[in-house]
Amino acid sequence: DSGVTQTPKHLITATGQRVTLRCSPRSGDLSVYWYQQSLDQGLQFLIQYYNGEERAKGNILERFSAQQFPDLHSELNLSSLELGDSALYFCASSVGQGRGDTEAFFGQGTRLTVV
Amino acid sequence: DAKTTQPTSMDCAEGRAANLPCNHSTISGNEYVYWYRQIHSQGPQYIIHGLKNNETNEMASLIITEDRKSSTLILPHATLRDTAVYYCIVRVAGGAGTASKLTFGTGTRLQVTL
Numbered sequence: 075d076s077g078v079t080q081t082p083k084h085l086i087t088a089t090g091q092r093v094t095l096r097c098s099p100r101s102g103d104l105s106v107y108w109y110q111q112s113l114d115q116g117l118q119f120l121i122q123y124y125n126g127e128e129r130a131k132g133n134i135l136e137r138f139s140a141q142q143f144p145d146l147h148s149e150l151n152l153s154s155l156e157l158g159d160s161a162l163y164f165c166a167s168s169v170g171q172g173r174g175d176t177e178a179f180f181g182q183g184t185r186l187t188v189v
Numbered sequence: 190d191a192k193t194t195q196p197t198s199m200d201c202a203e204g205r206a207a208n209l210p211c212n213h214s215t216i217s218g219n220e221y222v223y224w225y226r227q228i229h230s231q232g233p234q235y236i237i238h239g240l241k242n243n244e245t246n247e248m249a250s251l252i253i254t255e256d257r258k259s260s261t262l263i264l265p266h267a268t269l270r271d272t273a274v275y276y277c278i279v280r281v282a283g284g285a286g287t288a289s290k291l292t293f294g295t296g297t298r299l300q301v302t303l
Contacts, residue, residue, distance in 0.1 A: 076232065107290060117233065117276075117293035130290050164232050166291075177223070178291060180232035 077101065078181035080165050086187045092153040095184045099146055099167030105129070106148040107168075107178060108140055112161035123148055155188045162186075193277045198298040201271075207264040209297050211277030214258040221280050222253060223291065224262045226273040233276065233293075236262065267301045274298050 077100035087093055099106050108120040119132035123142035134140075137155075142148040152159060162185050168178040194212040201207040213222065223238040237244055237251045239260075244251045250263040264271055276296040 076234075078232070109293075111230075116295060117227075119290045119292060122290055132290065162230060166233075177235045177238060179235060182232045183230070185230075 076179040076181060078165060078167050078179050080163075080181035080184050082184060083182070084185050084187075086189060087155060089155055089157060089188055091155050091188075092151065093155065093186065095150040095152070095163050095165075095186075097148045097150070097165030097167075097181060099148070099165075100179055103167035103169050103179075104146065105168045105178070106142055106146070107166040108134075108148070108150050109164040109166065109180075110161050111164065111183075112158075115161075117164070120150070152186070157188050160186055160188045193279060193294055195275075195277050195294065195297045197295070198300065200300050200302060201264075201267045203268055203301055203303055204266055207262075207267040207271065207299060207301070209262040209264075209275050209277075209299065210259065211262070212259045213277070213279050216257050216279050217281070219281055222251065222257075222260050223278040223280050224249070224251065225276045225278065225291070225293075226271075227276070227296075228270075228273040236275075238280075267299075269301050269303070272299060272301045 079098040081096045104125045107122045110118045120134040121140050122130040126142050137153050140150045162183045164183045166178040166180040168176045224236040225233040227233045237249050239251045253260045274296040276293050
């Protein structure tokens with residue numbers, strides 16, 4: 075158990091809908107990272123937050139947004155869903171703002187299926 | 190972040206050491222070498238990391254060449270449960286205001302067999 079909790083574990087929804095994925099980081103971790111893993115793309119970095127502020131952005135679509143709350147949990151919002159958004163979404167957390175010597179720990183992911 | 194090159198796949202007999210190589214010839218002086226693995230569709234699992242010295246923990250050993258252009262992850266006694274995709278990642282040491290994401294490549298698929 076990494077200490078990072080993601081809910082829900084599975085989500086099935088229709089095209090055009092909006093969903094929210096939730097992540098609770100490890101106790102004491104201030105950084106949260108979101109990744110997407112689809113079959114043909116590997117693990118793609120989406121976005122990072124540190125202590126409530128956005129710190130880095132990767133290949134995140136405009137239909138997607140995220141935020142980190144004062145209690146440090148984070149939510150990833152996916153809207154106007156398309157079939158191609160079906161993927162595993164992982165959240166990771168680490169202690170610091172991005173020191174290279176601080177490892178990140180991953181949750182078990184949310185499997186999103188868009189039908 | 191520097192790019193890494195890993196073999197696509199490797200096999201290892203159970204009980205033997207698994208040596209997974211990684212080339213990172215463009216690594217910068219402030220970049221660490223990280224190893225993660227992903228078992229089936231589970232979340233990636235941190236294994237070990239290092240800057241320039243060899244490192245060992247309860248899971249594995251990391252050997253980094255003196256010029257830091259390559260490294261080897263060693264699983265000393267591989268078991269069937271070590272079957273996974275192993276990712277070698279180089280990651281910059283971030284300072285204040287610097288984000289330090291993990292950029293995953295395609296990794297090495299290690300198959301441990303009886």
